[in-house]
Amino acid sequence: xxxxxxxxxxxxxxxxxxxxxxxxxxxxxxxxxxxxxxxxxxxxxxxxxxxxxxxxxxxxxxxxxxxxxxxxxxxxxxxxxxxxxxxxxxxxxxxxxxxxxxxxxxxxxxxxxxxxxxxxxxxxxxxxxxxxxxxxxxxxxxxxxxxxxxxxxxxxxxxxxxxxxxxxxxxxxxxxxxxxxxxxxxxxxxxxxxxxxxxxxxxxxxxxxxxxxxxxxxxxxxxxxxxxxxxxxxxxxxxxxxxxxxxxxxxxxxxxxxxxxxxxxxxxxxxxxxxxxxxxxxxxxxxxxxxxxxxxxxxxxxxxxxxxxxxxxxxxxxxxxxxxxxxxxxxxxxxxxxxxxxxxxxxxxxxxxxxxxxxxxxxxxxxxxxxxxxxxxxxxxxxxxxxxxxxxxxxxxxxxxxxxxxxxxxxxxx
Numbered sequence: 157x158x159x160x161x162x163x164x165x166x167x168x169x170x171x172x173x174x175x176x177x178x179x180x181x182x183x184x185x186x187x188x189x190x191x192x193x194x195x196x197x198x199x200x201x202x203x204x205x206x207x208x209x210x211x212x213x214x215x216x217x218x219x220x221x222x223x224x225x226x227x228x229x230x231x232x233x234x235x236x237x238x239x240x241x242x243x244x245x246x247x248x249x250x251x252x253x254x255x256x257x258x259x260x261x262x263x264x265x266x267x268x269x270x271x272x273x274x275x276x277x278x279x280x281x282x283x284x285x286x287x288x289x290x291x292x293x294x295x296x297x298x299x300x301x302x303x304x305x306x307x308x309x310x311x312x313x314x315x316x317x318x319x320x321x322x323x324x325x326x327x328x329x330x331x332x333x334x335x336x337x338x339x340x341x342x343x344x345x346x347x348x349x350x351x352x353x354x355x356x357x358x359x360x361x362x363x364x365x366x367x368x369x370x371x372x373x374x375x376x377x378x379x380x381x382x383x384x385x386x387x388x389x390x391x392x393x394x395x396x397x398x399x400x401x402x403x404x405x406x407x408x409x410x411x412x413x414x415x416x417x418x419x420x421x422x423x424x425x426x427x428x429x430x431x432x433x434x435x436x437x438x439x440x441x442x443x444x445x446x447x448x449x450x451x452x453x454x455x456x457x458x459x460x461x462x463x464x465x466x467x468x469x470x471x472x473x474x475x476x477x478x479x480x481x482x483x484x485x486x487x488x489x490x491x492x493x494x495x496x497x498x499x500x501x502x503x504x505x506x507x508x509x510x511x512x513x514x515x516x517x518x519x520x521x522x523x524x525x526x527x528x529x530x531x532x533x534x535x536x537x538x539x540x541x542x543x544x545x546x547x548x549x550x551x552x553x554x555x556x557x558x559x560x561x562x563x564x565x566x567x568x569x570x
Contacts, residue, residue, distance in 0.1 A: 211542035215316045216264040220257045221248040225314040233332030237307050242291035249283040267536065268320070269309035275300050308332035321542035346543065353522040354550070356440060357505035363445045364452035364501050365494065372456035390453050398447065402514045405443040409433040435517030443511045451504060452497040459493030495562045503551060523547060
C-alpha cells in the first residue's frame with residue numbers, strides 16, 4: 157500500500173497531515189525567535205549596513221549643486237574649464253548661499269581639495285553680483301579658480317557613488333578621470349595604522365596564548381577546589397570596569413610607577429634612567445594582553461577539561477616521557493581550544509579602542525582610534541565608514557585564512 161493511501165483519523169492523507177504539522181511547528185518556532193531577529197536586525201544589522209554604505213555613497217554635492225553636477229559629469233577632467241561650467245557653478249553658489257547650504261557643499265569639496273571651504277564660502281557671498289563672463293569673474297574673485305585641480309576635485313565630489321573614501325582609507329585617491337593614484341606622502345597614514353593594528357593584535361594574541369595556556373592547563377588538571385579558586389581569579393577582572401583596569405595600568409607603568417620602582421630595586425634600571433612603558437606601543441601591548449587574557453584562558457580551559465587524563469597515563473605506560481606524552485597526546489587535543497581562543501582574542505584586539513586611547517600615546521594608536529577621531533571630531537563619517545569597511549575586510553580575510561589552515565569545524569569551546 158502506498159503512502160498516499162494512508163489516512164489519518166479525520167480522513168486526511170497521512171503525508172499531508174504530517175506536512176501540516178511540521179509547518180505549524182516551524183511557524184511556531186519562527187514566532188518565538190521573531191522578536192530576537194527583529195532586535196538583531198534593527199539594532200545591529202541595519203545600522204551597520206547603513207553606516208558602511210556611507211563609505212561609497214555621498215550625495216551632498218549632487219543634491220545641493222544640481223546644475224554644476226550635470227555640467228561636471230560631461231567634462232573629461234583634463235580639458236580647459238569652460239564658461240558653461242563657470243556659469244553653472246555661479247548659479248548653484250547663489251542658491252546655496254540663499255538656502256544656507258554652502259557650508260555642506262564646501263565641506264564636501266574640501267574632502268578632495270584642501271582649502272575649498274574658505275574658497276566656496278567667500279565666493280558664494282559675492283556670487284550674486286557676478287556678471288558674464290562668469291569664468292573671469294570667478295578667477296578675479298580668487299586665483300584658486302584658475303587651478304584645474306580645484307575643478308577636478310569638484311568633479312570627484314559631484315559623484316553620488318564614489319570609491320574616493322575607500323581609496324583614502326588605503327592612502328589612495330580617486331582622480332577626475334576615475335583612476336586611482338597614491339596620496340601625498342604626508343597624508344599616507346592609514347596603511348601604517350592598519351599594519352600597526354594587525355601587528356599589535358597578533359602580538360597580543362601570541363602573548364595571551366603563551367601566558368594563558370599554562371594557566372588553563374593547571375585549572376583543568378588540578379583538584380576541583382583549587383581549580384575553582386583559579387577560575388575565580390581569572391574571572392575577577394570581568395567584575396572590574398575596563399576603564400578602571402586601564403587606568404590602573406597607567407599608575408603601574410608610568411616612570412614613577414610600581415613596575416619601574418621594581419626594576420630599580422632589582423637593578424634592571426637606574427633611578428635616573430627608567431623604562432618608558434606608557435604612552436607608546438609597549439604600554440598598549442601590556443595593558444591589552446592583561447585585558448584579553450581571560451578570553452584566551454576560558455576557551456582553552458573548556459576544551460582541556462574534556463581531555464581524559466587516561467590518554468596521558470596510557471602514553472606514559474608505554475614508555476613515553478612527560479614531555480612526549482604532553483606534546484604527542486595532550487597538546488593535539490587542545491588545538492581546538494587554541495584556535496577558538498586565538499580567533500576570539502585577535503578579532504577583539506583588532507577593533508580595540510579604549511586601552512590604546514588611554515595608554516597608547518602616538519606610537520600605540522590603532523585604526524579604531526582614527527575611526528573615532530573622524531566620527532567625533534572631524535565629523536568625516538564617510539571616511540570613518542570606509543576605514544570600518546576596510547577593517548571588516550581584513551577580519552573576514554583572516555577568518556578565511558583561519559578556516560583554510562585550521563578549519564572552522566575544528567574550533568571548539570568545550
